[in-house]
Amino acid sequence: MGRITLEKVTKSFGEVNVIPPLDLEINDGEFVVFVGPSGCGKSTLLRLIAGLEDVTSGAISIDGTDATGLAPAQRGLAMVFQSYALYPHMSVRKNIAFPMKMAKIPEDEQKRRIDAAAKALNLTDYLDRRPGQLSGGQRQRVAIGRAIVREPQAFLFDEPLSNLDAALRVGMRLEIMELHERLATTMIYVTHDQVEAMTMADKIVVLRAGHIEQVGSPLDLYHSPRNEFVAGFIGSPKMNLIKGEAAQSHNAATIGVRPEHIAVSTTEGLWQGTISVSEHLGSDTFLHVHEHGLGDEPLTVRVGGEIPVKHGDRIWMTPDQERMHRFDKNGLRM
């Protein structure tokens, strides 16, 4: 069981208030992703839950019991660090066994759990190696193995994939998701990569400067972002945010149109612009359009498949009115 509740939690480092009063509810078995730009306090929040930092005020409860003052080890949580934080002088086996050794679990039970974890994570052949002799992905799996054997109430991941190369990242992402399906344990995952957030989460928590901007399922956030920040942060490529006359004609301070919700034509449409860069990915083509008379920012447009346009071409664009997002002058959704 891993129900985690944060009540009016704050954190200050000296004068600097990193987390203003914050409430959050994480249900048992949920995969929750904290996402936000660098320095938004998402890692601090995770460390507060882990107990590596003390809250300045407020309360954290795990499974209904107050854990605010508990030491990290007593909270029943396991953490996977960005640098993996493996113990370099211990073999993989000893690394994985370490938390169980500290908890004084009997030897044969330790061995059973190590073998099970190693089998699940494809580490059986590497148990006697040192972390220094493993690849990045293998080290990552050892770190996860060390977390699994504790049979924790919740897993905490602190940007675990950011040190891996792109191909490995996709693979590990799938492995972590499979792990979640299999264990059905609460997982809290911190990342600044919104693709990871969208693909993995049951629930995304978007943070900015310690504030929770929005909490919801990935598609909630995609379809109805609560404000301009969330709108701009979730989705790839970024949503086009247009101010000025075009927005006023829709009675809004800003309108947002996702690149995939703009139809492109070489002959007619609502807006006209000049292509500066076209990125051909095969499956999609991303066009960056300038001189569209809608502000200084270039518009990004996604076209499915290929389209025979190049730098300097004039094109017409028509936004999908149904899927247009309108924001008031405070940036809130209308």
Added chain:
Amino acid sequence: MATQHSRSAARMMLAPAVILLLGWMLVPLIMTLLFSFKRYLPLRGGDLGWTGFDNYVRFVTSSAFWPSVQATLVIVLGTLLITVVFGVLLGILLNQPMWGQGVVRILVIAPFFVMPTVTALVWKNMFMDPVNGLFAHLWKFFGAAPVEWISDASLFSIVLIVSWQWLPFATLILLTAIQSLDGEQLEASEMDGAPVLKRFYYIILPHLGRAITIVILIETIFLLSIFAEIFVTTGGAFGSRTLTYLIFQRVLESQNVGLGSAGGVYAIILANIVAIFLMRIVGKNLDA
């Protein structure tokens, strides 16, 4: 061609230094070897010809030899123990964020810059003097009879002085090693349920292993040859005569160059045995 050219130029430019260093090392070494096979008494007839291994036999069979080996070992091992243990503790202490960290660190390193002779004199006269020394005053304050450090606890006094001198070195190396420890490792072990002492034993100490071996290696090499501290304090009396000091006495006080040189050769062999052992340990540690 360019690389070959610059390579030979580099050799030419290195040559003076290499020749100088080799000369500096080889000439005394060869002379020591030569003298050790001779009966050579500068004030009593000078060079009296070859004697084979007589000097070697006499040096080892002299009643002063084994006690001097023992004194050397006590001083080296005692100092190593104190500097490594307190070096680790001080290193951890100095790694904590605190007010005036920079100044404190410089103060801790200061003793290393004091000349050995001065260090020994300061300790002998300011701290260990049985009449005017600080320790004597401290003892008297608590109503105890002052300890005559230099004569009653000569080896311990020397270990204390030398440790004071070498502690900064150990602290400095170990502090930098502690600073290089990844903070996430400590946090991970904290999450894994290791309390403070276990974190020290399972994470910090193994991380320091390499630095500790290096401290031991370098200190051993220098501690085997300490001289000034003994010369200034006990003058080799009260069982504080080390191998180095014994050689000094044979050459300069007994004016027996041959005998002293034989002792010197033993010292070279001993130092090399130690060096080989330590190099192996270090090598093993550096591989991991």
